[in-house]
Amino acid sequence: MRLSDTVEEARFRAEVREFLQNELPAELRRKPSEILQGELSGGGIEARGRLEARAGGVGFQLLSGAPAEWRRKLTERGWVAPSWPKEYGGAGLTLVEQLILNEEFAEAGAPQMTGDMGISMVGPTLILYGSEEQRAEHLPKILRGEALWCQGFSEPGSGSDLASLQTRAVRDGDDFVINGQKIWTSNAQNANWMFMLARTDSEAPKHRGITYFLLDFSSPGITVQPLVQMSGAAGFNQVFFDNVRVPAKNVVGEVNRGWYVGTTTLDFERSGIGSAVGVRKTVESLIRWAKEHAESDQSTTARNPLVRYELVDRYIEATVARMLSYRIVDMQSRGMIPNAEASIAKLFSTELTQRIARTAMKMVGLYGLAWDRESSYSPSRAEYSRGYVNSVGQTIAGGTSEIQRNIIAQRGLGMPRD
Numbered sequence: 425m426r427l428s429d430t431v432e433e434a435r436f437r438a439e440v441r442e443f444l445q446n447e448l449p450a451e452l453r454r455k456p457s458e459i460l461q462g463e464l465s466g467g468g469i470e471a472r473g474r475l476e477a478r479a480g481g482v483g484f485q486l487l488s489g490a491p492a493e494w495r496r497k498l499t500e501r502g503w504v505a506p507s508w509p510k511e512y513g514g515a516g517l518t519l520v521e522q523l524i525l526n527e528e529f530a531e532a533g534a535p536q537m538t539g540d541m542g543i544s545m546v547g548p549t550l551i552l553y554g555s556e557e558q559r560a561e562h563l564p565k566i567l568r569g570e571a572l573w574c575q576g577f578s579e580p581g582s583g584s585d586l587a588s589l590q591t592r593a594v595r596d597g598d599d600f601v602i603n604g605q606k607i608w609t610s611n612a613q614n615a616n617w618m619f620m621l622a623r624t625d626s627e628a629p630k631h632r633g634i635t636y637f638l639l640d641f642s643s644p645g646i647t648v649q650p651l652v653q654m655s656g657a658a659g660f661n662q663v664f665f666d667n668v669r670v671p672a673k674n675v676v677g678e679v680n681r682g683w684y685v686g687t688t689t690l691d692f693e694r695s696g697i698g699s700a701v702g703v704r705k706t707v708e709s710l711i712r713w714a715k716e717h718a719e720s721d722q723s724t725t726a727r728n729p730l731v732r733y734e735l736v737d738r739y740i741e742a743t744v745a746r747m748l749s750y751r752i753v754d755m756q757s758r759g760m761i762p763n764a765e766a767s768i769a770k771l772f773s774t775e776l777t778q779r780i781a782r783t784a785m786k787m788v789g790l791y792g793l794a795w796d797r798e799s800s801y802s803p804s805r806a807e808y809s810r811g812y813v814n815s816v817g818q819t820i821a822g823g824t825s826e827i828q829r830n831i832i833a834q835r836g837l838g839m840p841r842d
């Protein structure tokens with residue numbers, strides 16, 4: 425695996441850095457104190473968690489919430505959708521260039537570009553499987569930030585075993601009629617479109633009777649109910665469908681072949697290129713806080729050497745996480761398909777985010793109980809306590825740790841299924 429930039433890659437890195445130095449408005453730059461919670465709730469790793477962070481009102485910046493002027497500057501270079509081909513308004517960057525771009529954006533504290541489900545999940549899926557009409561309708565709206573998408577995959581009885589989903593879509597003339605329920609739908613309260621899976625053939629084997637739909641979220645019959653998390657935020661929802669009509673032209677790919685389209689979307693969701701820099705920045709921000717508050721009662725680092733050792737461990741682990749993500753990019757750019765390797769990276773980085781959250785809590789001791797951002801008893805505006813609570817979902821979203829371990833055991837180590 426090559427760890428240093430080639431001459432062209434170094435030139436591209438310098439170009440991105442210079443662009444950020446000259447063009448990134450100061451008010452969009454994340455402050456060190458804002459880094460922790462955004463990352464711990466998934467901002468850097470997983471597309472879903474960051475929506476929750478926004479719903480919780482933290483300072484985590486998303487491209488879709490960024491000012492139009494910043495978006496315009498990125499659009500000029502195709503950097504709103506760096507991975508999309510140029511013909512669709514993207515930058516057509518190689519995987520290594522995408523990694524460099526994301527690393528430099530994370531380094532500068534710029535708004536995350538990977539966090540938008542339209543750009544990172546449904547757009548690339550439509551480029552691969554969508555009809556010309558679907559691409560023409562949706563891709564420009566995604567690029568302009570006008571379409572806010574949510575993902576309707578999980579159901580009360582179908583998460584890890586997604587192919588068992590029960591929401592039904594029945595053909596009726598030019599439409600399909602949808603009935604059923606989705607759950608854990610991040611950001612459904614703000615979305616105007618949903619990409620979803622529904623069962624269109626209940627007789628067929630479970631993977632073969634599923635269809636992928638694009639659903640206009642203003643259609644009659646959709647009810648969105650918020651689910652309040654232990655952090656007090658309501659970034660998830662239950663979504664109910666009562667005879668919701670969706671035109672047949674909104675099927676992506678073929679009817680009953682949606683499982684294969686859906687797994688492509690999940691692959692895009694899980695690729696998480698460049699997130700490891702965000703994790704390192706989080707650990708660096710903890711170390712900075714520990715130094716600045718060495719004399720403060722709110723820090724345990726002076727009294728408890730174990731916390732200092734833990735901070736060192738977290739820093740080393742953040743470097744390991746970076747190597748694991750480099751491995752994925754390296755494999756992909758050589759035409760290989762990471763399998764158990766992607767699970768290793770996902771498992772390690774999400775468990776690491778939780779360890780970082782625990783270390784932060786140990787660093788502030790009992791003051792970690794404070795929740796009020798404005799209170800003088802709250803270290804770092806309660807970022808650590810809030811980040812700790814928000815980090816829990818990391819090892820569930822995008823495939824639980826148990827599922828990743830199964831994949832590593834079976835496909836990586838060749839161990840038997842039972």
Ligand SMILES: Cc1cc2nc3c(=O)[nH]c(=O)nc-3n(C[C@H](O)[C@H](O)[C@H](O)COP(=O)(O)OP(=O)(O)OC[C@H]3O[C@@H](n4cnc5c(N)ncnc54)[C@H](O)[C@@H]3O)c2cc1C
Nearest residue numbers: 472575576577578582583584608609610817820821824826
């Ligand atoms: C932050 C966050 C955001 C999310 N956003 C969305 C979203 O926007 N859209 C969406 O569709 N979904 C979303 N989800 C749902 C997520 O995809 C599911 O929670 C996840 O796939 C797990 O499914 P489940 O909750 O049904 O748990 P289950 O699959 O019921 O699992 C329960 C427990 O059993 C274990 N388990 C299950 N099967 C096995 C097995 N074969 N071997 C060993 N252990 C097993 C699991 O690891 C887990 O501990 C989100 C979840 C989180 C936490």
